[in-house]
Amino acid sequence: xxxxSLEAVHTYYGDSHILEGVSLEVDRGEVVALVGRxxxxxxxxxxxxxxxxxxxxxxxxxxxxxxxxADTHEVADAGVGWIPENRRIFSRLTVEENIHVAVPEGRNIxxxxxxxxxxxxxxxxxxxxxxxxxxxxxxxxxxxxxxLVGDNDLLLVDxxxxxxxxxxxxxxxxxxxxxxxxTTVLLVEQxxxxxLDLADRFYVLDDxxxxxxxxxxxxxxxxxxxxxxxxx
Amino acid sequence: MSGVLALSxxxxxxxxxxxxxxxxxxPRTLFGVLVDGVAKAALYIMIASGLTLIFGLMxxxxxxxxxxxxxxxxxxxxxxxxxVGQETxxxxxxxxxxxxxxxxxxxxxxxxxxxxxGLIRPIxxxxxxxxxxxxxxxxxxxxxxxxxxxxxYGLQPISEWQAAMATKPDVLGQQHDLVxxxxxxxxxxxxxxxxxxxxxxxxxxxxxxxxLYVRAGSEDSEMAAALGVDVRRVFTVVFxxxxxLGGVAGILLAWDPSWGASVPLxxxxxxxxxxxxxxxxxxxxRGTVAAGLLVGLIDATMTWWFQNAIAFxxxxxxxxxxxxxxxxxxxxxxxxxVEEVGGH
Numbered sequence: 001x002x003x004x005s006l007e008a009v010h011t012y013y014g015d016s017h018i019l020e021g022v023s024l025e026v027d028r029g030e031v032v033a034l035v036g037r038x039x040x041x042x043x044x045x046x047x048x049x050x051x052x053x054x055x056x057x058x059x060x061x062x063x064x065x066x067x068x069x070a071d072t073h074e075v076a077d078a079g080v081g082w083i084p085e086n087r088r089i090f091s092r093l094t095v096e097e098n099i100h101v102a103v104p105e106g107r108n109i110x111x112x113x114x115x116x117x118x119x120x121x122x123x124x125x126x127x128x129x130x131x132x133x134x135x136x137x138x139x140x141x142x143x144x145x146x147x148l149v150g151d152n153d154l155l156l157v158d159x160x161x162x163x164x165x166x167x168x169x170x171x172x173x174x175x176x177x178x179x180x181x182x183t184t185v186l187l188v189e190q191x192x193x194x195x196l197d198l199a200d201r202f203y204v205l206d207d208x209x210x211x212x213x214x215x216x217x218x219x220x221x222x223x224x225x226x227x228x229x230x231x232x
Numbered sequence: 233m234s235g236v237l238a239l240s241x242x243x244x245x246x247x248x249x250x251x252x253x254x255x256x257x258x259p260r261t262l263f264g265v266l267v268d269g270v271a272k273a274a275l276y277i278m279i280a281s282g283l284t285l286i287f288g289l290m291x292x293x294x295x296x297x298x299x300x301x302x303x304x305x306x307x308x309x310x311x312x313x314x315x316v317g318q319e320t321x322x323x324x325x326x327x328x329x330x331x332x333x334x335x336x337x338x339x340x341x342x343x344x345x346x347x348x349x350g351l352i353r354p355i356x357x358x359x360x361x362x363x364x365x366x367x368x369x370x371x372x373x374x375x376x377x378x379x380x381x382x383x384x385y386g387l388q389p390i391s392e393w394q395a396a397m398a399t400k401p402d403v404l405g406q407q408h409d410l411v412x413x414x415x416x417x418x419x420x421x422x423x424x425x426x427x428x429x430x431x432x433x434x435x436x437x438x439x440x441x442x443x444l445y446v447r448a449g450s451e452d453s454e455m456a457a458a459l460g461v462d463v464r465r466v467f468t469v470v471f472x473x474x475x476x477l478g479g480v481a482g483i484l485l486a487w488d489p490s491w492g493a494s495v496p497l498x499x500x501x502x503x504x505x506x507x508x509x510x511x512x513x514x515x516x517x518r519g520t521v522a523a524g525l526l527v528g529l530i531d532a533t534m535t536w537w538f539q540n541a542i543a544f545x546x547x548x549x550x551x552x553x554x555x556x557x558x559x560x561x562x563x564x565x566x567x568x569x570v571e572e573v574g575g576h
Contacts, residue, residue, distance in 0.1 A: 071457070091451065105441070
């Protein structure tokens with residue numbers, strides 16, 4: 001049984017039909033990359049899994065259980081974490097408070113904080129600062145550790161390298177690689193070499209449909225299979 | 233030259249202004265105005281806090297908030313009128329007030345929770361106008377209901393309920409010498425209640441897990457939900473707390489001769505509360521406290537000036553709205569506001 005499975009999912013924003021029958025599976029322990037051009041429905045796929053934008057048709061299964069139509073907090077409580085596009089940190093909360101919100105009730109907050117600061121030591125010295133005053137790279141680090149401290153079984157990661165300096169991208173990639181050894185990851189990433197480096201398998205999305213999939217060790221980032229769907 | 237001055241309508245005003253200015257800067261006057269201003273601020277902050285918590289998290293402009301304050305004033309007043317007699321001593325009166333605070337808060341918080349679940353929640357996804365119309369309709373219903381009930385018991389709905397005001401302890405009705413001036417016991421009590429309310433809300437928001445959820449949800453409720461926060465439950469709790477706070481402010485107003493328990497109290501408190509929330513920045517508690525102090529102090533200052541220089545008491549309230557206009561022009565998001573808050 002797959003950890004996550006989408007079955008013929010159709011999702012709309014108002015009248016716009018974004019996902020047109022998307023089906024995909026993510027097995028426990030895998031890193032799966034979801035690639036495609038801008039606006040083909042990658043972020044919507046993650047939002048559909050979280051039930052932030054619930055599907056109009058089709059089902060989303062988590063560990064064999066149908067979570068379609070569940071509340072988003074219930075999906076999160078079931079062990080699905082989200083590192084969103086554009087970070088979406090709580091800017092008026094301190095770094096420490098941002099981490100605190102992400103720790104489920106009953107879990108050890110001190111241990112979670114230590115884990116966060118071990119992953120990105122830079123955050124420790126800024127822990128009492130409002131998150132909105134951090135640099136873009138530090139905000140991305142915070143967004144990532146917020147996804148990590150939830151002890152999730154599945155992490156949905158959306159464009160983690162977007163807008164970051166190369167040095168920060170490298171630190172972020174290292175943190176995701178370390179995370180991937182203990183957590184299942186569904187990764188949306190425009191940076192194809194990074195995505196293929198981290199992922200075991202990939203799906204290519206185009207116009208709201210899965211048009212290709214396979215193992216990442218069968219392809220490279222210049223493969224015709226990608227050029228057809230990823231070039232502008 | 234002096235003839236020209238004598239013809240000017242402002243000629244007599246200049247020495248009067250200088251005299252009044254001198255009187256204003258006497259330590260005794262300044263201290264009195266300061267106490268008046270902080271007491272007004274305490275009331276404004278207590279009324280506006282509930283409003284700002286509700287708007288900050290839920291993006292709902294609750295036009296029924298003033299009605300909650302009015303209901304709180306009558307409910308608390310009723311409790312005190314029923315329990316307090318002429319022979320009742322000050323300590324007992326204060327104790328009954330404390331009991332009234334607990335009862336009013338509990339009843340109105342429960343009412344607010346039910347309102348959120350039954351009426352507000354079904355229209356979250358509709359345009360903000362629907363929420364405004366709904367809460368505005370609610371305030372009309374509550375005010376009319378209060379008018380009917382109050383009239384049924386032979387009270388004047390538009391006049392302050394004197395029986396409730398008479399339950400005030402003597403110590404609060406007297407003047408007390410403090411530092412350089414004699415100040416009203418009620419004003420000191422209002423300041424103490426305001427400080428207590430600010431501390432309790434601040435501790436709730438910054439030292440409790442639920443408060444953390446409220447602040448996170450105020451910024452980005454979708455992200456908070458994706459981190460496992462049951463935002464809908466937080467909405468209900470915040471609406472209940474906000475409504476309860478509005479009611480608690482009401483019970484304090486029932487003792488204040490400037491306000492008193494009456495049906496128009498709903499509108500009289502809603503307007504300054506909105507002004508304070510907008511000046512502070514929609515949805516920020518820190519902004520509400522700062523704006524409450526600013527508005528309270530300017531209001532008290534202008535009240536003194538209008539009473540002593542012009543002998544006209546109607547205009548000071550206008551200054552509150554003048555501050556609002558200036559803030560909206562210079563800093564539309566308010567003193568501590570961000571450009572966009574609320575939403576769900």
